[in-house]
Amino acid sequence: MLDQELKIYHQQKAALQSENPGGGFVVINGTEISGVWQSRTDAIKAGIEKYGNVSFLVKDINESPTRFNFSRNIAFA
């Protein structure tokens, strides 16, 4: 799921952080970077307006890799 978009995100992450020192949420659909918005909700809204209610990546360009952690095991879907 979103493999291509994640690849682009990781390739471009440093450049996105450099161009957006205040942070933000990037929208990527396929190989296209649509832009960076200050809130996640605004980014989703912009993505839906541009691509429709389809799957695209919305990611915090400064997202911590250890953001999701659980003290017990959970069965993921």
Next chain:
Amino acid sequence: MPVFPNKVPDLKEIGPTIEIIIYPSQPVLLQLKNEGKPVPSQRLIALIDTGASGSCIHYSLAKELGLIVRNVTEVYTPSGVSQHEIYDIGLSLPNLYTNIMQVEALGVDLEKQPFDALIGRDILSQCTLIYNGWDNSYQLHI
């Protein structure tokens, strides 16, 4: 400050739970309203889980609400690290009269659990939770 006090027969067994309502994220919800389509929602029971950094929903709910994956991230558990899908949802706590909060929730398998969602520390960061094991009671303030 709204408060949800609750007392259960065996808090150790059941854990602190609260009723929640799940919706699609705000942009999707507005799009559905603008198109005159019904807005899906689900009322369910969530475990208040201080051991979870983020909130989670049972994956079948994502299908029922027509949610679309818009993020994938690494998840750390005692078993190790793995990549998982995240859904953008709206979430309200009707007992606390909250507005709809915008939340990124992990899709997890809660099939054999007595609840359909986990309220993690992302939401608890805006709350006060008092857990009184001696008398099987707890309170959530927001």
